[in-house]
Amino acid sequence: MMKERITAVDNKNRSITYTVFEGNFTNGYKSFATTVTVSPNGDGSLVKWSVDYEKENAHIPTPTAFVRLLELTSKELDVQFLKQA
Numbered sequence: 001m002m003k004e005r006i007t008a009v010d011n012k013n014r015s016i017t018y019t020v021f022e023g024n025f026t027n028g029y030k031s032f033a034t035t036v037t038v039s040p041n042g043d044g045s046l047v048k049w050s051v052d053y054e055k056e057n058a059h060i061p062t063p064t065a066f067v068r069l070l071e072l073t074s075k076e077l078d079v080q081f082l083k084q085a
Contacts, residue, residue: 002026007033014038028060029053034070047074 002023009016015037025032031054039046049070053063 004034008035025063025066028056029063030056032063049074 002020002025004018004020007017007019015035017033017035020026020032020034031052033052035050035052037048037050039048049067051063051067051070
């Protein structure tokens with residue numbers, strides 16, 4: 001579980017940034033934010049996630065599990081949107 005807040009909205013570039021401020025993903029990180037950008041792509045859209053973080057120290061692992069969660073979520077959203085089309 002985590003709590004996040006929207007910290008930036010860029011309508012021109014179709015992006016939203018969320019900053020995590022509480023929960024499991026904040027353990028070991030001074031800062032942790034994700035940005036989702038949606039771009040037109042043919043008849044659909046291309047979604048790009050980026051993760052920005054600052055580790056508290058060099059022994060903290062890279063948040064690969066969180067990146068994997070974003071990947072799986074995006075794939076599942078794609079499947080659900082295609083079912084509704």
